[in-house]
Amino acid sequence: xxxxxxxxxxxxxxxxxxxxxxxxxxxxxRRIFTPFxxxxxxxxxxxPAVQLLEKRGLKRPAAILLMYLLLLGVSLPVFFFVLPRLLxxxxxxxxxxxxxxxxxxxxxxxxxxxYNQVRIPASVRLLIDDAIINLSSAFHEAAKHxxxxxxxxxxxxxxxxxxxxxxxxxxxxxxxxxxxxxxxxPLQIKEDVLGLWVQLERVLTNxxxxxxxxxxxxxxxxxxxxxxxxxxxxxxxxxxVGLADLIPYFGPLIGAIPVVALSLLxxxxxxxxxxxxxxxxxxxxDGYLSPRILGECVSLHPLVVVFVLLAGGELWGVAGLLxxxxxxxxxxxxxxxxxxxxxxx
Numbered sequence: 001x002x003x004x005x006x007x008x009x010x011x012x013x014x015x016x017x018x019x020x021x022x023x024x025x026x027x028x029x030r031r032i033f034t035p036f037x038x039x040x041x042x043x044x045x046x047x048p049a050v051q052l053l054e055k056r057g058l059k060r061p062a063a064i065l066l067m068y069l070l071l072l073g074v075s076l077p078v079f080f081f082v083l084p085r086l087l088x089x090x091x092x093x094x095x096x097x098x099x100x101x102x103x104x105x106x107x108x109x110x111x112x113x114x115y116n117q118v119r120i121p122a123s124v125r126l127l128i129d130d131a132i133i134n135l136s137s138a139f140h141e142a143a144k145h146x147x148x149x150x151x152x153x154x155x156x157x158x159x160x161x162x163x164x165x166x167x168x169x170x171x172x173x174x175x176x177x178x179x180x181x182x183x184x185x186p187l188q189i190k191e192d193v194l195g196l197w198v199q200l201e202r203v204l205t206n207x208x209x210x211x212x213x214x215x216x217x218x219x220x221x222x223x224x225x226x227x228x229x230x231x232x233x234x235x236x237x238x239x240x241v242g243l244a245d246l247i248p249y250f251g252p253l254i255g256a257i258p259v260v261a262l263s264l265l266x267x268x269x270x271x272x273x274x275x276x277x278x279x280x281x282x283x284x285x286d287g288y289l290s291p292r293i294l295g296e297c298v299s300l301h302p303l304v305v306v307f308v309l310l311a312g313g314e315l316w317g318v319a320g321l322l323x324x325x326x327x328x329x330x331x332x333x334x335x336x337x338x339x340x341x342x343x344x345x
Contacts, residue, residue: 039166043174044208046071050171064171068164086235093233100265196337200330207326211246218245218285225277226259231270233262241278245285247321248305252282300329 046067053063170177185193219242226234237259244255256278263274300308308328312320 035160035162035166038160038163039170041208041212042163042167043170044205045212046167047171047174047205048209060172064168068168082235086239089233089236093236100262103265192337192341196334199333199337203329203333204326207329214285214289215242215245217289218242218281221281221284222255222259222277225281226274229270229273229277231263231274232266237262241281247309248325249302250309250321252278252285256282300325300332304328 046064049067050060050063053066054060058066182190182194219238222241223234223238226237231237240258241255244251247254256275259274259278260271264271305325305328308324309321312324312327314320316323
């Protein structure tokens with residue numbers, strides 16, 4: 001009997017080593033996760049419609065293929081009209097990037113010369129000089145990162161092509177995958193873990209459906225508005241605004257900055273019109289779209305959301321801004337579950 005505790009210790013140590021090895025392996029191959037993440041997003045988006053078709057009598061593979069055909073029909077205009085224009089605008093933007101940075105430097109230099117004519121205390125002038133230098137460096141870095149991000153987005157076309165195939169198997173075998181995963185759970189905690197998973201899946205589904213739909217609508221409205229006023233980079237800016245809108249609270253401001261900046265390089269009048277477009281889209285989003293689409297999808301206090309965004313951006317940059325809120329919402333559910341079990345025990 002005295003050997004039983006030592007056997008349990010060795011088992012726990014072995015399980016810990018196995019888990020550490022698995023996590024290390026997954027970290028080493030983290031770059032291949034992109035198509036799987038895209039497939040998961042696609043599966044979550046299509047799952048309600050597939051289940052509805054299944055209730056109407058269609059078998060699941062047929063329902064999935066029908067949804068794929070509908071999605072393909074909606075996507076054809078993107079491939080034939082939007083994507084070529086996006087590539088053209090991207091090439092033009094990269095070609096014009098040196099001229100843009102030179103023009104920005106010229107504007108800053110003109111401002112700096114006029115500012116030098118104003119009598120300002122030396123200590124305050126030193127602070128302003130540092131701020132101007134930092135602003136110029138920040139602009140260069142932002143333009144560089146924006147171009148790299150758009151290039152990476154285009155280069156990731158293989159992931160976009162592989163994602164529907166993986167999503168098909170996720171949708172077709174979701175119940176089977178769930179049953180196999182549940183068999184791995186000990187009987188003592190199976191019911192609790194499955195109940196926890198239901199709560200996590202509900203939050204994740206609401207967040208994915210609400211935010212992706214809202215982001216798509218905001219990007220589409222922005223692109224249409226910029227195209228109507230004659231912007232040279234309507235598609236690129238629509239993509240940037242749509243992606244930025246995934247970030248709560250700060251997203252509209254982050255998306256508006258490149259819109260106004262690039263429009264200002266085209267003309268002051270264009271910048272004014274672009275600002276009007278952004279204000280109109282933002283009013284439509286806040287007053288009509290968000291209350292009806294999002295609701296209380298994550299149930300987090302605004303102060304918590306702001307803190308999570310700042311912390312996520314500090315730790316993981318853009319990825320932290322995009323994923324911080326859903327991860328925090330899921331973390332709140334997990335911590336509440338653990339706390340309730342500790343209190344009840």
